[in-house]
Amino acid sequence: MSYRIAVVGKGGVGKSTISAMLVRALHQSSDKLIMAVDADPNANLGEKLGARPEHTIGELREQLLKKADEIPPGQSKQEYVEYQMRLATVEGPGFDLLTMGRPEGPGCYCYINNILRTFLDLAMEKYDFVVIDNEAGMEHLSRRTTMSMDVLLLVTDPTKVGVETASRLLALAKEMGLEAKKKVLIINGMREALHDVVQQEVERIDVDEVVRIPFSDDLLNFSTEGLSIWELSEADHAYKALATAAARII
Numbered sequence: 112m113s114y115r116i117a118v119v120g121k122g123g124v125g126k127s128t129i130s131a132m133l134v135r136a137l138h139q140s141s142d143k144l145i146m147a148v149d150a151d152p153n154a155n156l157g158e159k160l161g162a163r164p165e166h167t168i169g170e171l172r173e174q175l176l177k178k179a180d181e182i183p184p185g186q187s188k189q190e191y192v193e194y195q196m197r198l199a200t201v202e203g204p205g206f207d208l209l210t211m212g213r214p215e216g217p218g219c220y221c222y223i224n225n226i227l228r229t230f231l232d233l234a235m236e237k238y239d240f241v242v243i244d245n246e247a248g249m250e251h252l253s254r255r256t257t258m259s260m261d262v263l264l265l266v267t268d269p270t271k272v273g274v275e276t277a278s279r280l281l282a283l284a285k286e287m288g289l290e291a292k293k294k295v296l297i298i299n300g301m302r303e304a305l306h307d308v309v310q311q312e313v314e315r316i317d318v319d320e321v322v323r324i325p326f327s328d329d330l331l332n333f334s335t336e337g338l339s340i341w342e343l344s345e346a347d348h349a350y351k352a353l354a355t356a357a358a359r360i361i
């Protein structure tokens with residue numbers, strides 16, 4: 112069984128940054144197999160991890176829909192999907208990255224989705240850790256019937272509105288049947304102690320643990336310059352805070 116971690120939160124709060132730092136922390140603390148899943152249609156986890164995806168699952172799904180009768184002779188649809196899935200996976204230093212791409216458009220995807228789901232589940236089982244970087248609406252996860260996670264990381268900025276949004280996303284995740292054994296609120300980008308009103312909001316949210324990640328100039332500069340997380344100093348205080356929390360929680 113793979114250990115699954117889903118990272119959710121509204122746009123711009125640092126989901127991809129947290130996901131990338133987590134992949135690095137997991138890699139540096141063990142020699143376990145890690146799969147990073149970029150489930151944001153506006154994919155950029157690859158860039159943060161220094162890996163360039165060639166194809167996405169979304170492209171594969173569209174291709175299968177349009178070219179169902181063009182599958183090479185001698186190959187079954189299942190073999191074809193497996194082959195394409197390998198194309199949508201790139202190897203990085205210490206992890207594999209799978210990019211979901213666009214969620215489906217209009218059309219009849221049920222059959223294709225069922226095949227994809229089976230293959231995704233099988234593929235995920237091969238890894239010790241699966242880190243899923245989601246978009247705000249959790250579209251890719253919502254397409255599934257149930258999805259159980261070991262840890263749900265809810266990322267927010269250190270504002271009252273941010274924490275309220277995280278609260279709503281937690282409720283949404285529950286409605287969608289996204290189960291998590293452990294729920295952790297990550298307050299990212301802290302520059303000073305939490306304001307009282309924010310702290311009150313934090314105390315109201317139904318999570319098992321709250322983790323605070325400081326603001327890091329280097330992290331911000333790295334994304335501006337398009338550098339990967341592997342180039343960040345191990346002593347970076349945001350990275351250290353995340354790595355320490357990960358070692359305790361996971």
Ligand SMILES: Nc1ncnc2c1ncn2[C@@H]1O[C@H](COP(=O)(O)OP(=O)(O)O)[C@@H](O)[C@H]1O
Pocket residue numbers: 120121122123124125126127128129299300301324325326327328330331332333334335349
């Ligand atoms: N702890 C932090 N300190 C400073 N900048 C951060 C921190 N976390 C994220 N950022 C920056 O915030 C921006 C948005 O982060 P990103 O991870 O892309 O958000 P999301 O995936 O939630 O949309 C990026 O420029 C990133 O470098």
Ligand SMILES: [Mg+2]
Pocket residue numbers: 126127128151155
């Ligand atoms: Mg992102």
